[in-house]
Amino acid sequence: MPKIQQALARYWPLAVALAAFITPVVIIEYHVLKATHGFFSYTFDDAFIHLSIAKNIAQHGIWSISPHEFTSASSSVLYPLLIAAVFKLSGPHTVIPFVLNLLAAIGFLIVLHQWLRRQQLSPLRQVIVLLAVVFLVPLPVVVIYGMEHTLQLLACFLFVYAFAGALEKLRHSPAVAAELPWQVYLYGALAMAMRYESIFLVGLAVLLLLTSRRWLLAFQLGLVSLLPVLVFGLYSLYKGSYFMPNSVLLKSTFPPLTTGGLFHFLTDDIFYRLYFVNTTAGGVVVQRLLIICPLLYLLWAKQLRGAYRYLLILLTANALLHLVFASTNAWFRYEAYLVGCTVPLLGVLAVKYLPPIMKTWGPTARGAFVFAGAVLFIPLLLRSKYAFKIAGQGCINVYEQQYQVARFVKKYYEKSPVALHDIGTVCYYSQGKHVDMVGLGNLEVTRAFLHHYATPGFFDWLTKKDSVPIAILYDQAFTPSLLRRWNKVASWKIPRNATCYADSISFYALTPDAVAELRTRLQAFKDSLPRDVVVKDY
Numbered sequence: 001m002p003k004i005q006q007a008l009a010r011y012w013p014l015a016v017a018l019a020a021f022i023t024p025v026v027i028i029e030y031h032v033l034k035a036t037h038g039f040f041s042y043t044f045d046d047a048f049i050h051l052s053i054a055k056n057i058a059q060h061g062i063w064s065i066s067p068h069e070f071t072s073a074s075s076s077v078l079y080p081l082l083i084a085a086v087f088k089l090s091g092p093h094t095v096i097p098f099v100l101n102l103l104a105a106i107g108f109l110i111v112l113h114q115w116l117r118r119q120q121l122s123p124l125r126q127v128i129v130l131l132a133v134v135f136l137v138p139l140p141v142v143v144i145y146g147m148e149h150t151l152q153l154l155a156c157f158l159f160v161y162a163f164a165g166a167l168e169k170l171r172h173s174p175a176v177a178a179e180l181p182w183q184v185y186l187y188g189a190l191a192m193a194m195r196y197e198s199i200f201l202v203g204l205a206v207l208l209l210l211t212s213r214r215w216l217l218a219f220q221l222g223l224v225s226l227l228p229v230l231v232f233g234l235y236s237l238y239k240g241s242y243f244m245p246n247s248v249l250l251k252s253t254f255p256p257l258t259t260g261g262l263f264h265f266l267t268d269d270i271f272y273r274l275y276f277v278n279t280t281a282g283g284v285v286v287q288r289l290l291i292i293c294p295l296l297y298l299l300w301a302k303q304l305r306g307a308y309r310y311l312l313i314l315l316t317a318n319a320l321l322h323l324v325f326a327s328t329n330a331w332f333r334y335e336a337y338l339v340g341c342t343v344p345l346l347g348v349l350a351v352k353y354l355p356p357i358m359k360t361w362g363p364t365a366r367g368a369f370v371f372a373g374a375v376l377f378i379p380l381l382l383r384s385k386y387a388f389k390i391a392g393q394g395c396i397n398v399y400e401q402q403y404q405v406a407r408f409v410k411k412y413y414e415k416s417p418v419a420l421h422d423i424g425t426v427c428y429y430s431q432g433k434h435v436d437m438v439g440l441g442n443l444e445v446t447r448a449f450l451h452h453y454a455t456p457g458f459f460d461w462l463t464k465k466d467s468v469p470i471a472i473l474y475d476q477a478f479t480p481s482l483l484r485r486w487n488k489v490a491s492w493k494i495p496r497n498a499t500c501y502a503d504s505i506s507f508y509a510l511t512p513d514a515v516a517e518l519r520t521r522l523q524a525f526k527d528s529l530p531r532d533v534v535v536k537d538y
Helices: 002-035 046-060 078-090 096-118 123-136 139-145 149-171 182-194 196-211 215-238 246-251 259-275 281-299 308-325 336-359 363-412 424-429 443-450 456-465 512-528
Strands: 418-420 470-473 487-493 504-509 534-537
Touching (some): 002 139, 002 363, 046 424, 078 182, 096 139, 096 149, 096 336, 123 139, 123 336, 123 363, 139 149, 149 182, 149 308, 182 196, 182 215, 196 215, 196 308, 259 308, 281 336, 281 363, 308 336, 336 363, 443 456, 487 512, 504 512, 512 534
Antiparallel strands (some): 470 504, 487 504
């Protein structure tokens, strides 16, 4: 009995956190599956890009959204490979990414709980920090997204906290031949293999080693961590693509590598991105972290011991680099790793150091601190509130729009090329060599955007070259001068759109000969659509 009581006393904070995490997931998924009649969906079409690549790796041995040619459409090297490995064992099932994310989130909470115990927090304080992480990441929502961000969070957390502890030990070790634990190298490689944004943390870790004159360790850590993306980049070049994935090239905000481009970036762009972040909650939250972390460093400079200093330095600098170079407007997923790594540290510092400090302050100082804290932290709460609001509805949107488009294409254009705005769901369910009009899954389009010739004439030429009979697009995403070249046949409009590019998607016949056939097929398919989808014929 004493052993059972000891186990309960030790692990009840983790049990509370797991219950708080799993309960929203179950509730949201129950309502989604009820609305989709059992179809397992995700909040964004992007999850199906990973599924498409994994399916083609498992079944055809090719890294691509289609079985026809290599396409570097994923910003993760490892995630599609993990899904493909499971597909090899179980066959392709859409639920696999959800299961992988669920396991990764549980693993993250277990690792976080172990770290909190090592910080000698009481069980109640452990619960406070754990719940803050669950609901501020927010972990249930990121799992429902079905992409690589939960695994990235786990890998980055393991890396940054293991590295900070190892660096503290190195600081007290005068031996030149001192080594980093092998786990640091492993976590660095996993973080980089999971998402390219992890290069911020890895690069900062290497920089800290260089400032400590640990030249060999810095080189070793950088090389081992970058090895997965170096290997994939060389493979991508061998296949005739770019070194970096199309998604990274198109979505990152790196400046042009020209004298004029770098000068404009250093004198204008960098300040604009830091001070005038986009209006999404994700961008504001990263900006707030960039303020909160240095303030806490200054507030507790005398009390900070051990690895806390390095953690604050790493995470503050990471927030800076993320604001300047990475995207912050993609529905709270790109910065999830940063929030999930930073909130545990802020929580530990708050529960350990804040109460005794506040006791020494007067009422005015305490009131000012609480007010400033509320102003800084409210964006994190608003971000989580909106993330929970759109998670389930986004899954329903994908079912009502992208999945229905995929059904239509599979039924009538199974092996025919189709021009698309969203490629994931369609490519997962059909075998055609589709044209991705935004470039993620099409090298020619990526090159056109990067070199600024993605004009209406280019898209018209591309679709004719590939003998594309129809296009399924959002009118808002393309210029009227392009759309006027084609024949609009119909549109489907979904209600309560939360995450799709637009609530209405349009069907175009690209040649006069394709108009009658497309119209006939759309009419025949109309009765199988969900009842809330509004069809408009032209």
